[in-house]
Amino acid sequence: MQWQTLLQKELAEDWHNKQWIWVPLVFIIIMIMDPLTYYFLPEIMEMAGNVPEEMQFDVPDMTGNEAIMLSLSQVSMLGSLVVSFIFMSIVHGERKSGTIEMTLAKPISTTNFLTAKFVSALLLIVLSLFVASLLAVYYVSILFSSISWQSFFLIVFFYSLWFIFIITLTLFYSSFTQTAGAVIGLTIGTLALMYLINQIFQHKLTYFPNQIAYHVERFLHEQTWSSGLTGSLIVILTLIILLLASAIAIFRKREIL
Amino acid sequence: MSKDHIILQVDQLTKTFGKEEVIQPLSFSLEKGKCICLIGPNGAGKTTVLRMLAGLYKPSSGSISYAGQAKQDFRDLVGYLPQEPAMYAWMTGLNYLLFSAKVMRIPKKKALVRAESLLKRVNIYEDRHKQIHTYSGGMKQRLGIAQALIHQPELLILDEPVSALDPLGRREILTLMEELKKETTILFSTHILSDADEVSDGLLLLHEGKLVEHGSIHALRHKYETASIALQFSENIEQYEAIIKQLPHVISTHIQRYTLHIASDDILKLRQLILEKTLAENWPLTQFKIHEASLEDMFMKVVNQ
Numbered sequence: 001m002q003w004q005t006l007l008q009k010e011l012a013e014d015w016h017n018k019q020w021i022w023v024p025l026v027f028i029i030i031m032i033m034d035p036l037t038y039y040f041l042p043e044i045m046e047m048a049g050n051v052p053e054e055m056q057f058d059v060p061d062m063t064g065n066e067a068i069m070l071s072l073s074q075v076s077m078l079g080s081l082v083v084s085f086i087f088m089s090i091v092h093g094e095r096k097s098g099t100i101e102m103t104l105a106k107p108i109s110t111t112n113f114l115t116a117k118f119v120s121a122l123l124l125i126v127l128s129l130f131v132a133s134l135l136a137v138y139y140v141s142i143l144f145s146s147i148s149w150q151s152f153f154l155i156v157f158f159y160s161l162w163f164i165f166i167i168t169l170t171l172f173y174s175s176f177t178q179t180a181g182a183v184i185g186l187t188i189g190t191l192a193l194m195y196l197i198n199q200i201f202q203h204k205l206t207y208f209p210n211q212i213a214y215h216v217e218r219f220l221h222e223q224t225w226s227s228g229l230t231g232s233l234i235v236i237l238t239l240i241i242l243l244l245a246s247a248i249a250i251f252r253k254r255e256i257l
Numbered sequence: 258m259s260k261d262h263i264i265l266q267v268d269q270l271t272k273t274f275g276k277e278e279v280i281q282p283l284s285f286s287l288e289k290g291k292c293i294c295l296i297g298p299n300g301a302g303k304t305t306v307l308r309m310l311a312g313l314y315k316p317s318s319g320s321i322s323y324a325g326q327a328k329q330d331f332r333d334l335v336g337y338l339p340q341e342p343a344m345y346a347w348m349t350g351l352n353y354l355l356f357s358a359k360v361m362r363i364p365k366k367k368a369l370v371r372a373e374s375l376l377k378r379v380n381i382y383e384d385r386h387k388q389i390h391t392y393s394g395g396m397k398q399r400l401g402i403a404q405a406l407i408h409q410p411e412l413l414i415l416d417e418p419v420s421a422l423d424p425l426g427r428r429e430i431l432t433l434m435e436e437l438k439k440e441t442t443i444l445f446s447t448h449i450l451s452d453a454d455e456v457s458d459g460l461l462l463l464h465e466g467k468l469v470e471h472g473s474i475h476a477l478r479h480k481y482e483t484a485s486i487a488l489q490f491s492e493n494i495e496q497y498e499a500i501i502k503q504l505p506h507v508i509s510t511h512i513q514r515y516t517l518h519i520a521s522d523d524i525l526k527l528r529q530l531i532l533e534k535t536l537a538e539n540w541p542l543t544q545f546k547i548h549e550a551s552l553e554d555m556f557m558k559v560v561n562q
Binding site: 002 | 308315330332337357360361404
């Protein structure tokens with residue numbers, strides 16, 4: 001009952017902040033922008049006018065899979081930044097406004113307090129990603145070639161995991177810092193470092209979280225579940241659980257205020 | 258006194274932040290049904306003590322036990338209102354009380370009954386459906402007291418409940434505290450002596466992290482009693498000071514502008530002597546006043562020791 005009450009409060013607060021509207025909208029824009037721009041590129045160039053005759057070229061045809069990969073590479077970059085920024089104050093927001101003092105003066109367990117925040121964040125992001133992916137797949141299927149339902153669900157599932165991983169990162173960094181600035185710095189720093197590691201060692205680190213994009217792309221072409229998907233699923237789930245558990249443990253040890 | 262009367266027992270409680278010892282070993286106990294004021298100048302450590310008692314800070318050493326139970330988590334026994342009450346401003350007053358009740362695991366129906374009766378109690382029932390950010394400072398404070406009472410706590414802790422309010426808001430809260438005194442134990446902090454004088458039964462005087470004095474207001478007044486006589490003359494005040502200095506029961510005298518202050522160990526006898534002399538020698542006395550020790554004087558005296 002305590003946990004449900006806290007979750008309800010988080011969801012109501014997101015609703016009050018209109019996050020249930022603008023977060024899905026931001027995801028939709030990020031995901032449908034590139035396929036649409038690509039499709040309408042000839043028209044756009046024509047409208048721009050005065051392109052010299054010899055510079056004109058035919059835009060090569062793209063398959064649905066290639067087009068949806070444009071959406072996915074956008075969402076894994078911009079989406080990651082957006083998620084980091086939305087949740088940088090997941091805990092420090094309450095510290096800054098002071099509401100945490102009155103809330104935690106009540107017998108609320110650290111686990112309930114943090115997991116309610118975690119689950120409300122998860123619901124917001126999974127829903128936004130679901131709606132945005134649905135629209136992106138719909139447009140790509142009309143304008144390029146069709147995408148299977150399996151691919152759609154696989155995309156939503158694995159990219160949700162990636163964003164949930166970022167949410168747990170912000171929660172983890174909130175457990176021992178004092179300001180939202182520190183959280184965003186550490187989160188983006190970690191993501192940049194992971195990107196770099198992935199660039200350098202990608203042949204050796206098959207199950208590294210950043211490899212999800214590669215495994216998903218392969219699924220789009222082959223439509224078969226690969227060991228790469230299983231491996232990265234296990235790795236990212238383990239990371240999420242570890243980060244969440246350490247966030248709770250650290251939070252419990254430290255002073256509330 | 259039987260042990261059942263003790264609601265809170267604090268033993269050798271300390272708090273250090275980094276290397277700084279903010280609270281030095283602190284021991285006291287609170288009796289059930291009393292309204293006790295934790296008083297001290299700004300920076301004395303009042304908020305730190307109250308936060309430890311509310312379970313928000315972990316004590317560096319020492320123990321806190323409520324009603325004889327040495328529980329790790331005693332937050333369900335305490336109702337707490339911080340110095341700057343920040344509630345979820347987008348909630349309505351009623352919603353915040355229901356939220357508070359539900360996280361305390363009070364069943365839904367009971368929560369609603371309790372919330373509504375508290376809203377009537379603190380006089381914001383009319384505005385219960387308005388969002389908290391529209392409330393005035395006094396209303397927020399009253400809602401804050403209501404949320405602290407939602408689970409019928411053993412002890413109500415209020416950190417500077419009236420310091421930030423205008424005179425009207427202050428009056429409302431002091432009246433409310435006067436009423437609440439009858440049914441619950443209250444521990445509140447303030448740096449304003451007149452507030453302590455008005456509602457509390459006893460004082461805990463905190464200075465630089467140390468408990469320098471405690472007891473009932475009456476007993477403390479008695480202990481630090483330094484009644485003095487203040488005289489004004491129409492002329493030659495120095496001359497009369499010299500005469501008065503020679504009288505028995507005079508401890509010291511000093512002149513402050515046009516007033517002669519006389520400290521005495523027996524005010525009544527000295528009064529008689531002075532008045533007799535005034536009549537006999539026809540002193541040009543224009544004002545005679547017995548000055549009772551105020552809490553302020555006591556406070557200054559204790560703090561300056």
